[in-house]
Amino acid sequence: xxxxxxxxxxxxxxxxxxxxxxxxxxxxxxxxxxxxxxxxxxxxxxxxxxxxxxxxxxxxxxxxxxxxxxxxxxxxxxxxxxxxxxxxxxxxxxxxxxxxxxxxxxxxxxxxxxxxxxxxxxxxxxxxxxxxxxxxxxxxxxxxxxxxxxxxxxxxxxxxxxxxxxxxxxxxxxxxxxxxxxxxxxxxxxxxxxxxxxxxxxxxxxxxxxxxxxxxxxxxxxxxxxxxxxxxxxx
Numbered sequence: 522x523x524x525x526x527x528x529x530x531x532x533x534x535x536x537x538x539x540x541x542x543x544x545x546x547x548x549x550x551x552x553x554x555x556x557x558x559x560x561x562x563x564x565x566x567x568x569x570x571x572x573x574x575x576x577x578x579x580x581x582x583x584x585x586x587x588x589x590x591x592x593x594x595x596x597x598x599x600x601x602x603x604x605x606x607x608x609x610x611x612x613x614x615x616x617x618x619x620x621x622x623x624x625x626x627x628x629x630x631x632x633x634x635x636x637x638x639x640x641x642x643x644x645x646x647x648x649x650x651x652x653x654x655x656x657x658x659x660x661x662x663x664x665x666x667x668x669x670x671x672x673x674x675x676x677x678x679x680x681x682x683x684x685x686x687x688x689x690x691x692x693x694x695x696x697x698x699x700x701x702x703x704x705x706x707x708x709x710x711x712x713x714x715x716x717x718x719x720x721x722x723x724x725x726x727x728x729x730x731x732x733x734x735x736x737x738x739x740x741x742x743x744x745x746x747x748x749x750x751x752x753x754x755x756x
């Protein structure tokens with residue numbers, strides 16, 4: 522019968538073949554949970570945790586025509602676009618969330634998080650969980666993928682966007698290009714001063730499709746509770 526890894530790989534191969542016939546993607550066979558965590562420089566300050574209300578999976582290959590059109594318009598190189606398409610990447614889009622704070626829990630809103638200028642954020646982290654569709658009694662398990670964005674990296678990119686004419690739909694990414702943030706540029710004006718600020722409006726994670734069946738230890742509840750049940754949470 523072979524070992525467990527061989528049986529799993531054989532099952533995934535058979536599923537891929539079935540999906541190819543149906544013109545579906547492996548990513549469509551899962552349900553997802555995603556959380557956004559803001560870590561602060563002040564270690565006495567608890568993390569800010571948000572639960573994504575709906576995760577929308579989209580295959581990069583579904584956008585092949587649009588991607589190649591971008592090459593034609595010199596938006597990026599042909600080589601980088603082919604690499605993206607050949608990686609068979611899943612895009613996981615997240616435009617709405619709710620805070621995990623006890624006093625506002627259950628309140629779903631569009632993302633409108635004040636991101637810059639501020640000096641208190643150390644880094645942003647996304648936690649991603651999944652389970653097979655149709656298995657409502659099964660638990661969401663953490664995917665073995667790291668999504669981190671440190672303040673040094675996104676602040677440099679936002680500084681460059683200060684002179685950009687566009688006000689919305691602006692995109693920045695972490696160095697690994699696994700986490701993309703859509704930001705809006707807004708003008709704040711008071712009686713004494715004017716300022717430009719950036720607010721987070723949407724998140725998009727990139728994950729190679731072949732990583733969708735790599736789960737780590739623990740459950741969604743256990744992992745999220747490790748952030749929420751910190752001794753600092755009630756400070």
